[in-house]
Amino acid sequence: MPLVKLYFTPALLLLVLTCPQVSRSLPVTSRGPLKESCVSYANTLLRNITDTLTQMEEHVFNCLQLNVELNMTTSTPSACAPKESKCSGTVKAEFDQESCVTNIGEDLHHYYEFLSAQTDYSSLVSTVLLRLRELMENCFPWSLQIDVSKGAASRDENSFDRRLRLCKVLRGFQVRCITMNRAIGYMNSGEHTK
Template sequence: MPLIKLYFTPALLLLVLTCPLWQISQSVPLMGMQDSCVLYARTLLQNITDVLNQKTLFSGIDCTKQNMELYKKTSTPSACAPQGSACSEITTSGFDQSSCLKNIREDLRYYDEFLAAQPVGTLLFSLRELMKNCFGIFPASDSTLREAAANIGTSFDQRLHLCKVLKGFQVRAITINRVIAYMTSDEYTK
């Protein structure tokens, strides 16, 4: 009898983990945000950092010493502050998920449009994966990308502007990472 139990338990575990119904139940969003979104957001942040460190793209520009340009038409940091947070000297009474997600979606759309015309293929891909899989945003078609990329300039000023916008996007991506981690955490689901 003990031998049967030893073999039965791993077999049952294997069955549960490979069952199609189990896999479907794992993909159901947790309070509107999937655990896989944490990975998409981390990948996006890593790709932004990688692009900022490209020596060939920013030849003659020290991006670390440049100011950042933030997209100011959203209020993502304040809209996404966790309950009880005292950031920016404003204490939040509650987390407004709807407002937060609306602001993040607008940020992502802005950066998608801006980056569509830039030589940042992997970064744009990871941004679009996050948009599509976690926020239900379907960006412009690839033909639009090709047309925009054909019109890109590579002047010093254009590369400097790209550097500054990417630095702002990096900061915003940190906020997005924190929000997604918070929304998928046990603390948020209580």
């Protein structure tokens, strides 16, 4: 019998390491609907981003008329599309909550890193950072641990270019935050489990 255990353990380990569904590492998330408070945190964050853009319009230039700069390293819009959705031109049969939550967390982390690096404009982005951190801590705590490249503003850019980029990134974050709000509301409703 001990001989069987010796062969069984390495074989099981080999199976685990070679099976792509078992060996990939994903953050631990809740399997059920997100908490109601997550909907509130996400709504508050969206309002704060919109208010910040309005303040920047008054003090810097009209951010709301600029192009957006989105985080293109995630696939949040497609990953979080509801099942039976026809928005992308193809009907999505299933909703993958794990993929949606992972993409949202990666987006939140990306924007948190970028906004944290905006020391020249800390008074403008401080409220957004506070609300973003609240959402991350309470609904996506693992997103604070993601290791991605920093979104720091280049010191080679002049002040005007940094302000322009901040406006474009905030506009992109606003657009992405609308998608996140819809996805969080969808997951909170439990519709994706029906």
